[in-house]
Amino acid sequence: MSKIFVLAPDSFKESMTAEQACLAMQRGIEKVIPNAKSIRVPMADGGEGTVDALVSARNGRKVAIEVSGPFIEQKVKSYFGLIQNDQTAVIEMALANGIHLLEKSQRNPLLTLTYGTGEMIKAALDLGVSKIIIGLGGSVTNDAGAGMAQALGAKFLDKCGQVVALGGGQLHQIKNIDLSELDTRLKQTEIIIASDVNNPLCGENGASYVFAPQKGASPEMVKVLDQNLKHFADLVEATLNIEKQSISGAGAAGGLGFGLMAFAGATIRAGVEIVIEETQLAEKIAQADYVFTGEGGVDFQTKFGKTPFGVAQVAKRFNKPVIAFAGNVGEGIDELYDEGFTAIFGIVDRVCDLQTALKNGEKNLERTCENVVKLLK
Numbered sequence: 212m213s214k215i216f217v218l219a220p221d222s223f224k225e226s227m228t229a230e231q232a233c234l235a236m237q238r239g240i241e242k243v244i245p246n247a248k249s250i251r252v253p254m255a256d257g258g259e260g261t262v263d264a265l266v267s268a269r270n271g272r273k274v275a276i277e278v279s280g281p282f283i284e285q286k287v288k289s290y291f292g293l294i295q296n297d298q299t300a301v302i303e304m305a306l307a308n309g310i311h312l313l314e315k316s317q318r319n320p321l322l323t324l325t326y327g328t329g330e331m332i333k334a335a336l337d338l339g340v341s342k343i344i345i346g347l348g349g350s351v352t353n354d355a356g357a358g359m360a361q362a363l364g365a366k367f368l369d370k371c372g373q374v375v376a377l378g379g380g381q382l383h384q385i386k387n388i389d390l391s392e393l394d395t396r397l398k399q400t401e402i403i404i405a406s407d408v409n410n411p412l413c414g415e416n417g418a419s420y421v422f423a424p425q426k427g428a429s430p431e432m433v434k435v436l437d438q439n440l441k442h443f444a445d446l447v448e449a450t451l452n453i454e455k456q457s458i459s460g461a462g463a464a465g466g467l468g469f470g471l472m473a474f475a476g477a478t479i480r481a482g483v484e485i486v487i488e489e490t491q492l493a494e495k496i497a498q499a500d501y502v503f504t505g506e507g508g509v510d511f512q513t514k515f516g517k518t519p520f521g522v523a524q525v526a527k528r529f530n531k532p533v534i535a536f537a538g539n540v541g542e543g544i545d546e547l548y549d550e551g552f553t554a555i556f557g558i559v560d561r562v563c564d565l566q567t568a569l570k571n572g573e574k575n576l577e578r579t580c581e582n583v584v585k586l587l588k
Contacts (some may be wrong), residue, residue, distance in 0.1 A: 214587075216240055217499040219252040219492060221506035222260045222519035223463055223538055226572030229253035229260045230267065235573040236503050237311030239580030243588055250495050254504070254518045257405035257482020258305065258348020262292040265301045265344070268490035269294035276334050277361075278307045278327035281351050283377055287312060291331050292412035294489070300335035304328040304464055305349035308358075312425060313351055316389060318427030320353035320419075320436060321380030325467050329362025332475070336394060342401040344489075345471065346482060347408075351426050352435050353357075353379035353419060355412065355443050356470015364392040365474060379465065382439035388450045390474070397475045404471055405482035407516050410462035412455075412469045413441045418462035426465070447473050483521035493525050501587065502526045503580065505536035509555055511543025536579055538577040554581060 220232040227235065232377035233251035240247050250267065255261040266273060271294035280287040305311070307327030310318070328345075335343055352358070357367060358377050366389040367375045375384045411417050419428070419437035424435040428436060444456040444466075451473060455461055461469040471477035487493070495500055504522040514520045519535045526533045532553040540557040547555065558575040559568050568575075 213243055213246040213248055214500045215248045215250065215498055217250045217252060217495050217502045219254050219502065219504050219509055219522045220536070221256060223505070223507040223572050223576070224259065226507065226538060226569040227576070229255060229264055230535060231573055232505065232576060234316070235576040235581045239577040240584050243584040244542055250499070252490050252492055252495060254490070254522065255346070255482065255486050256348065256516065256518045256521070257346040257485070258407055258408040259303070261346035261405060261482065262290070262301045262303050262306070265489050266292040266295055266485055271301070274334070276331060276336070278330040280312050281308050281323040283324060287327065289327070289331065291335060293338070293340070297338065298340055299344065300338070300340045301344045301346075302328070302331050302335065303346045304467060305346070307331055308352050309349045310351040311349065313453055315427070320351070320423050320426045320428050320465065322378040323352045324354045324355055324358030324377045325352050325425070325464070325470070325586055326362045326377060328467065329359035332359070333363055333394065336396045336400065340400065342403070344403050344485060345477070345549045346405045346407055347467055348406075348482070350464035350467065353423050353426060353440070353465035355379070355382065355429070355440050355466030356474065357382060357443065359467060360474040362524030363394045363397065363474070365390055366392070373578035379436050379439055382443040385443060385446060388446065393474065402471060402475045402477040402478050403485065404460065404463070404468055404479040406460045406463040406468060406479055407482045408463050409459040409516070411457050411459065412444055412461040412466050418466045421462070422465065435465045442467060463543050481516045481521070482518065483516060483518050487521055487525060492522070493528070495553065496526050496531055497529050499531055502531050503535045503536065504533060507537065508539040508541060509535055509537035509544060509547070510541025511546065513547060514550060520547070520550065523547070531532055534583060536576055538572060
């Protein structure tokens with residue numbers, strides 16, 4: 212009887228998509244066991260690849276759309292997914308307002324905004340969906356979702372009653388919030404945030420201090436951004452009589468987590484849990500002999516909601532061996548062996564520069580899987 216392998220990796224950032232990683236793993240396996248059955252389940256954790264993973268797993272479709280990019284005057288060609296008979300939309304905020312859309316020198320979280328994400332939500336509502344899943348990884352914004360809310364009809368006004376300019380640098384100017392024209396369909400739609408971080412909105416563990424530096428913020432800008440988020444959140448909470456800024460994940464995507472909870476009534480969950488559910492991963496792992504997973508880096512942070520950890524947790528329930536592959540194996544992996552991981556392998560075959568390693572990712576993953584399967588045979 213042929214062996215059954217469940218292949219459930221995340222993308223290897225800048226090297227291969229999750230689907231490409233699945234195919235590389237399959238090629239390596241079939242070099243050793245030609246009649247092996249490989250069940251490919253491309254994974255994601257709310258960041259890059261979430262739409263592709265869920266559309267692939269649920270035989271959905273993609274909807275092309277042009278929206279505002281990280282700057283309001285920038286237009287980007289993007290897409291979102293439709294699954295479950297077009298009743299559920301799957302949106303990646305990074306496909307509208309992601310860090311990859313700007314060169315390093317262009318990034319400025321005082322100015323970048325989430326307006327394009329709001330446009331994607333509106334487009335999904337226009338198609339009559341009853342549920343929206345929004346992945347929050349990979350943002351270049353720090354506006355607490357104000358731009359998103361504006362695209363859906365919210366108005367943020369200064370002391371003179373004028374509409375405040377967009378971006379995280381202007382939030383302190385807002386004195387009044389007018390939600391009279393906020394899209395009423397948000398109340399009839401289930402909105403679920405898929406996040407891979409658990410940061411609150413403000414403070415030293417919040418959106419600005421932890422994530423804004425990689426989005427182009429200087430230390431001085433970080434302080435301003437954090438103060439602006441606090442001002443905005445306090446005003447929103449007082450206006451709506453809610454408390455959301457301290458919730459785990461409110462700081463995701465520069466505070467878009469907060470904005471979605473406050474203005475769209477969204478609930479927040481670990482992204483990998485949502486993908487595991489929607490791809491019916493447990494049912495597939497139950498029939499497997501071996502589970503292969505992986506992503507670009509595996510280290511002590513993997514257990515904090517990353518894809519390989521989520522996969523290993525499912526496999527552990529069924530007592531299935533889990534082998535993880537990574538471009539870079541970092542510190543603290545010993546802890547993972549108690550969490551469902553059987554073995555962890557680095558795939559880079561020689562000392563080389565990063566660009567070479569990224570370029571050869573598929574070939575290296577295929578070869579490493581081939582060698583591992585030779586041991587398993």
